[in-house]
Structures are given as structure tokens and as C-alpha cells.
Amino acid sequence: MISQAVPETSIYVPHPAELIRVVLIAEREKLFEFRLKDGKELSHKPGQFVELSIFGIGENPISISSSPTKKGSFELAVRNVGNVTNALHSMDTGTTVGIRGPFGNGFPVNNIKGKDILIVAGGIGLFPLRSLINYVLDNRKEFGRLIVLSGSRTPQERMFARELENWQKREDMELLETVDKRDQSWTGNVGVVTTLFPKVDMDPENTFAITVGPPVMYKFVVVACQKKGIPDEQILMSLERRMKCGVGKCGHCQINGVYVCQEGPVFTYTQIKKLEEAI
Amino acid sequence: MKNRLIRKQNMDLLVNNLIGTDVEVVGPKRKDGKYAFGKLTAANEMCLAYDTTLLPPKIYLLPQKETLIRFELGEQPKIEPVVEAKPTILFGVHPYDIKAIELLDTAFSTTNPDINYLSRREKTIIVGIDCLNPNPNAFCPSLGTAIAETGFDLMLTDIGDSYVVAVGSSKGEELLDNYAEGKEATSSDLIRRDQARQKALTKYKTGLNVTLDELTELLDKSWDSPLWKERSEQCLSCGSCVMVCPTCFCFDVQDDIALNLKDGERYRQWDACMLPDFALVAGGGNFRKDRESRYRHRLYRKGKYVWERWGKLGCVGCGRCASACLADIASPAETFNLLKEEDK
Numbered sequence: 001m002i003s004q005a006v007p008e009t010s011i012y013v014p015h016p017a018e019l020i021r022v023v024l025i026a027e028r029e030k031l032f033e034f035r036l037k038d039g040k041e042l043s044h045k046p047g048q049f050v051e052l053s054i055f056g057i058g059e060n061p062i063s064i065s066s067s068p069t070k071k072g073s074f075e076l077a078v079r080n081v082g083n084v085t086n087a088l089h090s091m092d093t094g095t096t097v098g099i100r101g102p103f104g105n106g107f108p109v110n111n112i113k114g115k116d117i118l119i120v121a122g123g124i125g126l127f128p129l130r131s132l133i134n135y136v137l138d139n140r141k142e143f144g145r146l147i148v149l150s151g152s153r154t155p156q157e158r159m160f161a162r163e164l165e166n167w168q169k170r171e172d173m174e175l176l177e178t179v180d181k182r183d184q185s186w187t188g189n190v191g192v193v194t195t196l197f198p199k200v201d202m203d204p205e206n207t208f209a210i211t212v213g214p215p216v217m218y219k220f221v222v223v224a225c226q227k228k229g230i231p232d233e234q235i236l237m238s239l240e241r242r243m244k245c246g247v248g249k250c251g252h253c254q255i256n257g258v259y260v261c262q263e264g265p266v267f268t269y270t271q272i273k274k275l276e277e278a279i
Numbered sequence: 280m281k282n283r284l285i286r287k288q289n290m291d292l293l294v295n296n297l298i299g300t301d302v303e304v305v306g307p308k309r310k311d312g313k314y315a316f317g318k319l320t321a322a323n324e325m326c327l328a329y330d331t332t333l334l335p336p337k338i339y340l341l342p343q344k345e346t347l348i349r350f351e352l353g354e355q356p357k358i359e360p361v362v363e364a365k366p367t368i369l370f371g372v373h374p375y376d377i378k379a380i381e382l383l384d385t386a387f388s389t390t391n392p393d394i395n396y397l398s399r400r401e402k403t404i405i406v407g408i409d410c411l412n413p414n415p416n417a418f419c420p421s422l423g424t425a426i427a428e429t430g431f432d433l434m435l436t437d438i439g440d441s442y443v444v445a446v447g448s449s450k451g452e453e454l455l456d457n458y459a460e461g462k463e464a465t466s467s468d469l470i471r472r473d474q475a476r477q478k479a480l481t482k483y484k485t486g487l488n489v490t491l492d493e494l495t496e497l498l499d500k501s502w503d504s505p506l507w508k509e510r511s512e513q514c515l516s517c518g519s520c521v522m523v524c525p526t527c528f529c530f531d532v533q534d535d536i537a538l539n540l541k542d543g544e545r546y547r548q549w550d551a552c553m554l555p556d557f558a559l560v561a562g563g564g565n566f567r568k569d570r571e572s573r574y575r576h577r578l579y580r581k582g583k584y585v586w587e588r589w590g591k592l593g594c595v596g597c598g599r600c601a602s603a604c605l606a607d608i609a610s611p612a613e614t615f616n617l618l619k620e621e622d623k
Contacts, residue, residue, distance in 0.1 A: 006401050007392040010360035012347040012545070055350045055358070056536040056543045060561070081561045096356050215564060242560045244532045247391035251529030251552065254576075255566070257584030262390065276502055277566055277576075 011247050014053040014098025019091055020073060025159055028080045029124065030089055031065065035073045036099065042074045045106030046131035047238060047266050051246045052076065052084065053098030054091075060084040061243040061261070064102065065127045067134035077127040077159070103246040104265050107132050107236065112208045116144035118200075118230075120221050122151050122193055122213020126159045128238055129212050137173065146173040147200055151193030151213070155179050155186045176200065193217065194224040204229030212238045218279040222269055235269040239278060281446040284468050285461035290435070290442055293458040294322035297368060302404075305339060306370035307332050316369070327371045327437065330414040331597055335376050335525030336369050340383060340399050344548040347395065347532070352541050361544070364398035368454075371435075373410040374427035375419050375595040379525030380405070381430045382591035386528060389589070404450055407431040408442075411479040416598025418612040420480050421487035424595040436472040443472040485598065488616045491586070498583045501618050502575070510614065511574035513606035518551030520600035520609035521577065526585065526593055527551070552576055574608075581611045 021033035036042060042050070044064050053059045060082070066075035080089040088097070109132070117136060121129045129148075136143050148167065152158045158177070167175045176196045178189040189196060193213070209225045211218065218237055225235045241253035243261040253260035255278050272278045285293075297304050298319055306325040308317045314329040316336050351357040372380075380400075387396035407427060410419070419425035427434065432451030435442040443464050446452045455461065464472075489497055521527045531550040536543040550557060553573050558566040567573045585593025594611045601610035608614075 005392075006397045007394050010347065010362065010394045011391050012395075013358060013360045014348075016356065016358070053545075055352055055356050055545075056534050056540075058534045059532060059545070079562075085561070096354070098356075098358065240560055240564070241566070242558070244530075245547075247393075249387065249391070249393060249528070249530070250532065250547070251550070252531075252557065254552075254558075254584075256576075256579065257588050277572065 012100070012245070014051070014059070014100045016096050017099045019093050019095045019097060022091070022093060025077060026157055029077060029159060030080075031075055031077045032088065032091075033066075033073050033075045034097065034099065037096070041071065042068075042099070042102060044068050044074065044102035046109060046135045047107035047128055048102035048104045049128075049243070049246075049265065050076070050099050050101035050103065051243070052088070053100070054084050054087040055098060057087045058084045059098070059100075059244070061103075061246060063128035063131075063238070065130050067131050067138055069135055069138035077124070077130070079124055101246060103243070103261055105263065107210060107238075107266055109135060113142050114144060116203060116207040117146050118202060118207050118209040118225075119146070119148045120193055120209060120211035120213070121148065122211075122217040123153065123157065124159055125212035125214070125217075125238075126150060127212075129210070130160060130163070132210065133167070133173075137170075140172055144206065145202075147202065148173065148175045149178075149193055149196040149200070150175065151178045151180070151196070151217075153180045155183055174200065192220065194220045197224040197228060202228060202230075205231070208234045208236065210236045215240065215279055225269075232269040232273065236266055237269070237272065237279070238265045239267060241265070281452070282464035282469060282472075283444045283446065283455060283459075283461045284441050284464040285444050285455070285459050286441045289460045291322040292460075293454070294319065294325065294370065296458050298322075302366045302368050304368050304370065305336075319370070325370060327408050327435070328412055329371070330410070330412050331373070331417065331599060331602075333599075334523060335379060335597070335599070336372050337376075337379065337383065337525050337528075339367055339369060340380065340403065341396055341528055341530075341549075344546055345395060346544045346546045348545045350543050350545070352536075352543065360394070362394055362398050364395075364402045366402045367399075368404045368406060370406045370408075372405050372407045372431070373597075374407060374434075375410070375417070375422075375424040375597045376525050377405065377407050377427040377430040378424045378592055378595045379597075382526050382585065382589060382593070383528055385589045385591050404454065405431045406433045406435065406451070406454075408435040408437070409476055409479065411437060411475060413479065413483050414598045414602065415484045416601035416610060417483060418485040418487050418596040418598065420483055421612065422491070422592060422594065422596040424592065425480060425483075426476060436475055438468065438471040438475055441468075443468050485601075485610070485612050487596070487612045489619050494582050494615060495586065497615065497618055497622060498579055501622070504618060504621060506614070506617055506621060507575040508571045510608045510617075511570040513608050514553070514570045514574055515606055516553060516555050516570055516573070517605065518554045519603040519605070521551035521553050522549060523599040523603045525595060525597060525599070526581070529557075552580070578611060578614055582615060
């Protein structure tokens with residue numbers, strides 16, 4: 001006999017949200033700002049994700065790009081790569097989409113209070129990291145140094161270019177950028193994101209490294225962090241998987257026995273080391 | 280646990296009396312030389328001496344395709360949940376399938392309870408029956424799934440002209456009180472039941488040469504075994520092993536829109552980790568793109584992941600996957616035994 005009571009609501013029903021602003025970020029990327037129609041806050045943590053529904057097209061997991069310190073609305077930065085993202089990219093403000101979530105563990109913001117934070121972003125890995133960066137900036141006194149290393153393929157593919165420039169000017173954080181391939185406009189560093197590591201001094205015991213980027217980048221970033229002396233349990237990364245349900249049922253996000261939508265998407269390298277197929 | 284003795288013709292009467300009520304009565308029926316669960320219109324359609332069915336009774340709890348929400352497009356889209364559950368009695372469920380349903384119950388009720396599954400489950404009565412003619416590919420005794428002590432409302436054992444019926448719940452008891460004439464089983468009836476069960480145990484042709492505890496350990500050190508590649512080279516990536524599995528419950532989620540381009544639904548349908556695009560992400564990355572990693576993942580899930588996560592068996596030894604596999608590589612028993620050999 002089954003002892004568990006039948007729940008009153010369905011975990012699969014999205015909440016209506018209105019698209020209130022669209023900003024072009026780069027050639028294939030836009031920022032979408034949404035407001036939940038029931039007037040509630042999304043109440044997320046940096047590093048969490050939502051399931052975004054475009055009714056009739058489908059549902060996708062998308063990381064949240066805005067900080068929870070921003071009230072009244074939330075932002076999703078999205079690259080146009082598939083059916084749902086393509087439909088989203090063609091939407092005008094005023095359109096209603098569906099939102100489920102937030103899901104996932106997010107970055108452990110409480111555990112890293114008082115610590116130095118080294119953020120390593122590769123390409124659109126900056127999308128979820130922007131939530132954390134803005135969260136730290138809005139609660140600046142609660143954290144130590146904020147160092148951001150950001151790598152892009154080309155100068156044209158720098159995400160949130162204007163925000164990068166604002167961060168560059170700030171006294172309370174350090175931003176170092178690099179591009180894989182330069183063009184005539186670029187006078188900065190050229191090379192993959194790990195080439196920025198020798199340029200920063202850090203106190204490794206007191207530093208949490210948090211990285212998001214393409215899977216291939218992680219192995220190199222981990223080695224670079226270890227070289228700096230950052231302990232494995234202080235190296236964190238967010239893993240990309242195709243969470244189709246977000247609630248630990250559909251199985252698509254599984255790495256071994258781990259459901260990334262439940263236990264992740266943020267893992268320490270100590271955890272990842274034991275997970276074959278993780279990166 | 281209470282045990283009754285019910286003559287077979289009285290059990291038929293029970294089934295026939297239920298048919299035509301507002302309960303859907305389902306049982307194993309013959310199908311093209313094999314067996315399949317299906318809706319009954321008369322008790323004599325049922326074949327309770329079957330070995331195993333093509334698909335598990337899971338299809339009545341987690342259907343192949345199921346609508347989760349319905350929506351109407353427009354400036355203000357209307358969205359509503361869809362929960363379809365009708366009272367159902369599943370007759371003739373074998374103990375291994377009951378064990379598999381216990382896993383589904385756990386997976387769909389712990390953290391984020393799933394209203395679609397649990398509504399169906401709540402309205403389902405399970406009348407089990409001991410499997411006395413096991414399929415040659417089955418290896419239930421090795422996993423302790425040949426007999427179920429829990430997870431059913433009633434459990435039948437065929438002792439010739441009668442069934443010994445164990446009462447597993449008040450719903451089961453009610454069913455007997457309302458529909459079946461019978462008496463308390465005597466100790467000699469129970470002895471006959473145990474003899475029938477014992478005899479069935481001798482009929483299994485497949486066995487696992489490792490205990491459950493050893494299996495987890497064995498898998499812990501077998502990740503890099505050449506066996507995964509060797510065996511998976513035959514794999515057709517058809518997903519049949521998953522589609523017939525009573526413990527598999529992964530699903531895909533898709534939207535469908537009507538011809539009026541206004542009404543639509545979101546549904547889930549069974550998916551399989553053995554299919555090439557199961558772990559595919561946007562942009563083309565695939566975390567298990569080769570057959571070897573998919574094959575290994577499935578067998579680790581059967582032997583380790585499910586057990587560690589939910590404390591329930593990820594494989595109940597029904598042998599359906601082995602029967603369905605065209606390449607003859609799907610049997611967990613055979614694979615784990617080969618790993619054990621290799622480990623010696």
C-alpha cells in the first residue's frame with residue numbers, strides 16, 4: 001500500500017510571467033526581463049535555474065542572470081540555439097511565458113561569506129555568474145575580494161559588454177578579460193581564460209573559485225586553481241544538463257546516480273572528482 | 280497477515296462481478312503467443328499461469344504517454360493541470376512487478392510528489408499472484424523478488440483448485456468481503472502454498488552469482504572494465520531494454536499544438552537512456568554519446584544508482600530486457616556474472 005498522500009498541486013504547471021524588457025547582448029544572445037503575473041518574487045538564489053515555457057513550443061532549463069537583490073522582476077540571458085530559445089528570441093514585450101522554479105541548489109552564498117571570491121567565466125558562463133557578481137556587489141561588505149576572470153571567443157562575443165566596462169571601473173572588484181581571437185579593436189589579453197591566472201595574486205586558503213563555462217574549460221580551470229593552491233572543496237562549478245522536469249524525475253540530467261537538477265547544478269571539485277562523466 | 284482460501288470459480292466470480300462496475304479490471308491475457316496486461320471483459324480472458332508479460336503493469340501507473348497540462352494560446356494563455364486517474368484493479372501482478380511498483384512509489388512520492396502518478400496509484404488496487412512458471416530469462420530468486428511480502432492489496436497463490444489469498448490491505452479485505460466467497464486458510468493450505476512456491480524456485484534457469492551487497496562493490500571497481508565496450512558493440516541503441524523494464528521511469532516532455540494553433544497540451548512519454556540523444560544538451564553537447572557509456576549507465580542504474588538513491592531495487596530480475604534485446608546483451612544477470620568472472 002502506498003503511504004504517501006496525493007499532493008494538491010501539480011509540479012508541472014508553470015506560473016505565467018510577462019516579458020517586460022528585451023536587451024540585445026550579442027549576435028545570438030539577448031537578455032529577457034520577466035515579471036511573475038501573480039506579483040510574487042521569484043525568490044531565487046544566484047546559480048539556480050528556472051524551467052521556461054513557451055506554450056506550444058516547449059520547456060527549457062535556463063539559468064537566472066539577475067541577482068535576487070533586484071526586486072520585482074528577474075532576468076534570463078539566453079543564447080538562440082534551439083526551438084524554445086528561438087521562439088523566445090522572436091518575442092516582444094508584453095508576451096506571456098510560463099515559469100517553473102527556481103530549481104537547483106545555486107551557489108553557496110552563505111558559505112562563502114567573508115571569503116575572497118574568484119569568478120572564472122567562459123563565454124555565456126557569465127550568464128549565471130552575473131547573478132552572483134551582482135549579488136556580491138549588492139552585499140559588498142559581506143564578502144572579501146571579488147576577482148572576475150572572463151574569457152570570450154572574440155571581442156564581438158563579449159557578453160554584457162557595457163556591464164563589463166562598468167565593473168572594470170569599480171574600485172571594489174577586479175576584472176580581467178581575455179579573448180581567444182583578437183581583432184583590430186582589441187588591445188587586451190589574448191588567450192584562453194586560464195592565461196589570466198598568473199596575472200592575479202590571491203590568498204588561496206581564503207578563496208572560493210566559482211567557474212561556469214563550456215565543459216571543456218573546466219578541466220583547465222581546475223588545474224589552474226589547484227596550481228594557485230585553492231583546495232578542491234573550494235573550487236565550484238555549475239554543470240550543464242538538459243533538465244526536462246527540474247524536479248528529479250525525468251532522468252535526463254543524471255550523472256551516475258546524481259540528479260543535477262536536485263543535488264546541483266553547482267558542485268565542488270571534491271564532489272566532481274568522484275563523479276565519472278561529470279566533466 | 281490474514282490468509283483466505285478461495286476456490287478458483289469463486290475468484291472468477293469476483294472478477295466477473297467487478298467487470299461492469301466503475302472500476303477498470305485489468306489482467307494478463309494471451310497475445311500472439313505471449314502475454315500482455317489488458318482490460319478484461321470476462322474472467323476467462325485472463326491467463327494467470329503466465330510467465331511474464333511483454334510490458335509491465337507500470338503502464339497503468341505511468342502510461343507510455345500522458346498529458347501533464349493543457350493550454351490555450353492567446354494574449355493571456357490559459358494553463359490547467361491535467362490529472363487523469365480512474366479506479367483500476369490490476370489482477371495477476373507478479374511479485375517482481377510489485378517490487379518494481381514499490382520503487383516507482385518511492386521515486387514519485389519523495390521530494391516533489393508527482394500528482395499524476397500518485398493519483399493513479401491511489402486509485403489502483405493490486406491483486407498479485409505468485410509466479411509459478413518463471414520465464415527462462417528471469418532471475419528473481421537471486422534478488423529476493425520471487426515472493427512479495429508487501430506492496431499488494433491481495434496476493435494469490437495457485438494451489439490447484441483454489442488460491443491461497445494473502446490480505447495485504449483493508450482495501451483488499453473489503454474486496455474479498457464484498458465479492459468473494461471463501462474461508463480462512465488452514466495450516467495445511469499454507470503448507471501447500473509454500474510447496475508451490477518452493478517448486479517454482481527450482482524452475483528458474485538464470486541466476487545472479489553475486490549478492491546484492493557484493494554487486495555494489497563489484498560495480499564500484501568495474502567502471503573501466505573492457506566488458507562495457509565489448510558487449511555494447513553489439514548494441515543497436517534501440518531502447519527496447521528500457522521500454523519493457525518495470526523499474527525504468529525516465530521520461531521526455533514535449534508540447535503539442537492543435538491544428539487551430541490555439542489549443543495545446545504538454546505531455547510526457549517514456550524515454551530511454553539507451554537512446555543516443557538522451558543526454559544531449561543545447562548546442563550539440565552529449566554527455567553519453569557512445570554506446571559504451573549508455574550501456575554502462577543503464578546497468579549501473581540497475582545494479583547501483585537506484586539502490587543507493589531510493590533504497591529499492593533497480594532491477595527486479597523479470598528478464599523482460601533479455602527477452603526484448605535483439606543483440607542479446609541486455610540481461611543484467613548475465614552482465615553482472617561476467618563482471619564477477621572477470622574480477623576473479
